[in-house]
Amino acid sequence: MKHYKIVVTGPFAAGKTTFIKTITEIAPVITEAPTTREEESSVKNSTTVAMDFGRITVDDESVLHIFGTPGQFRFNYMWSILSKDALGVVLLIDSGDKSIFEEAKDMLNFFRVKTDAPIVIALNHFNEKEHTTKEELCKIMMVPDSIPIIDCDATNKESVKNVLLKLLELILENEA
Amino acid sequence: MLEGSLRDFSLDDLLQMISLGGKTGELHLEGLTPFGKRKGIIYFENGEVKDAETEETRGEIAILDLLNIKEGTFRFVPNDTLHIKKAISKSIPDLVLLATSKLDEWNRVKSRVESVDSVFKMMTDDIPSEIHLSQTDWKVLMLLQKGMTIREAALKLNMTVFDVARIAYGLAALKIIREVGQKNPDTNEVKVKAPPKNFILRLIDRIRRL
Numbered sequence: 380m381k382h383y384k385i386v387v388t389g390p391f392a393a394g395k396t397t398f399i400k401t402i403t404e405i406a407p408v409i410t411e412a413p414t415t416r417e418e419e420s421s422v423k424n425s426t427t428v429a430m431d432f433g434r435i436t437v438d439d440e441s442v443l444h445i446f447g448t449p450g451q452f453r454f455n456y457m458w459s460i461l462s463k464d465a466l467g468v469v470l471l472i473d474s475g476d477k478s479i480f481e482e483a484k485d486m487l488n489f490f491r492v493k494t495d496a497p498i499v500i501a502l503n504h505f506n507e508k509e510h511t512t513k514e515e516l517c518k519i520m521m522v523p524d525s526i527p528i529i530d531c532d533a534t535n536k537e538s539v540k541n542v543l544l545k546l547l548e549l550i551l552e553n554e555a
Numbered sequence: 556m557l558e559g560s561l562r563d564f565s566l567d568d569l570l571q572m573i574s575l576g577g578k579t580g581e582l583h584l585e586g587l588t589p590f591g592k593r594k595g596i597i598y599f600e601n602g603e604v605k606d607a608e609t610e611e612t613r614g615e616i617a618i619l620d621l622l623n624i625k626e627g628t629f630r631f632v633p634n635d636t637l638h639i640k641k642a643i644s645k646s647i648p649d650l651v652l653l654a655t656s657k658l659d660e661w662n663r664v665k666s667r668v669e670s671v672d673s674v675f676k677m678m679t680d681d682i683p684s685e686i687h688l689s690q691t692d693w694k695v696l697m698l699l700q701k702g703m704t705i706r707e708a709a710l711k712l713n714m715t716v717f718d719v720a721r722i723a724y725g726l727a728a729l730k731i732i733r734e735v736g737q738k739n740p741d742t743n744e745v746k747v748k749a750p751p752k753n754f755i756l757r758l759i760d761r762i763r764r765l
Contacts, residue, residue: 383750383758402765437761441754459666466750493666495733540762547759554749 381441385546386461386496387431388486389471390479391450394503394533396431398471399447402539403433426450430461452482455489462494467546471533474502474510477519484520497549501531501542558630561586566622567651569629574647577602580634586627588620589661590716591671591706595621598639604650606642614642615650616715622654657717664720667727668734671706671716674745675699675723675732686729695722696731704738 387395413425431447446461448454462468468490472483490498500522504510511519513528522528529545532538561569566584573582578599585594595609595617607618645653677700688696691714698708709719726732736747 381754383754404765435758435761435765437754437757441757443758463666466755491730492728495667495727536765540765543762544759547755547762550750551752551755554752 380439382444383441384444384446384461384465385467385469385543386446386448386465386490387469387471388448388458388462388490389450389469389503390473390482390486391426392476393450393471393473393479393483394505395447395450395471398469398501398503398531398533398539398542399431399433399445401534401536402435402543403445404436405434408432430457452485458486458489459493462490462496465494465496467496467550468494468498469542469546470498470500471503471531472500472516474504474516474530477511480511480516480519487520487522487526497546497553498526499542499546499549500526500528501533502528503531503533556630556632559628561624561627561629564629566624566629569631570647570651573599573631574602578631578633579636581632581636583630583632584621584624584627585629586624588623588625589658589665590620590623590720593620593624593627597621598636600636600639600641604643604645604647605636605639612715615645618643618650619654619657620715622651623658660721661717664724666724668705668720668723670737671709671720672704672737672740673723673734674702674704674736674738675727676735678730678733686731692722692726695719696726699723699726699732704740706740 387398389395408431426449430449433445433447435443435445437443448458448461470483470487470490473479487498487500500516502511502513502516513530516522517528527545527549529542531542569582579601580599582597582599584597586592593609595607597607597618598605604618606614607621609617609620612620643650677696694712695708698711703711705716705719705723709716712719723732727734734748736745738745
């Protein structure tokens with residue numbers, strides 16, 4: 380059985396664990412711990428500390444593993460470990476939280492330097508928030524043309540599928 | 556004469572013994588380094604390094620290469636080295652430290668340049684609007700974009716594979732080149748690094764059906 384890997388990354392509370400839960404065919408393996416920092420616990424009660432893990436079986440010969448990284452920069456050693464030999468990277472960003480765009484830009488640069496794998500940015504729309512558009516985000520983060528930005532709802536299976544399909548198209552284009 | 560395997564007697568132990576014993580002679584080394592196979596001689600006089608040579612280089616470059624041999628064999632021949640001119644002035648601990656830092660840097664370089672037999676493709680999508688390359692960087696880039704490996708480019712430019720790999724790392728980090736595979740030095744056959752296209756197509760089909 381051959382294993383391939385896609386990495387889902389993004390700043391704290393971007394919806395990475397939800398993204399994986401939505402698409403995985405197995406019960407996701409989640410490594411969450413209670414948030415201890417005040418600025419984090421006000422947003423959510425727990426955070427990924429090592430990785431999230433989901434799986435999509437393609438056929439008898441091959442399987443896709445989906446790894447979710449921790450969001451905080453202090454866990455960036457896991458970003459390096461998880462991105463090694465990845466087919467591609469999904470950078471998930473909460474479209475309603477402008478305060479994390481700078482951090483997301485740093486993460487984008489980190490992964491662009493660490494890996495040659497294609498990257499797509501998925502702009503996750505949480506409800507009841509003022510959303511940033513793809514065009515605005517592109518400007519703020521100075522995203523190069525080669526990295527597509529797609530709107531996404533991490534709780535919606537069709538939307539998550541759409542992000543993964545865009546990434547796979549990009550992988551195919553890259554190898555052409 | 557003292558000879559054996561570096562598995563039984565590490566190079567560090569060997570150097571310490573020669574240094575503390577104030578030995579004079581030739582230390583013949585042969586084995587594998589992260590940069591490929593190496594064979595060479597380190598010349599000692601009264602426990603101090605005088606010079607070193609490999610099949611391709613001499614002096615400090617040669618000894619730094621030889622000190623990175625982790626698996627291989629050694630042979631110490633007590634011999635007069637008066638005919639050897641002193642070309643290395645650094646102490647053994649300084650040389651070991653330099654070789655170790657070179658190895659550390661190689662481990663960083665390896666995140667983008669997997670092997671000295673890596674081949675690259677020039678990219679045009681993401682090149683920053685303004686880049687500054689030195690003359691040497693340009694020479695390396697020109698050879699790599701023609702399909703030469705790190706090893707082949709190093710040989711052509713009379714540089715060490717490490718220095719070429721370091722430049723390739725920088726070019727890859729700037730997204731000017733991308734590693735696409737590895738060439739078998741014996742057959743010249745390139746093994747492409749890309750995931751099988753079939754798998755991606757099957758995966759696309761599978762996700763659509765989810």
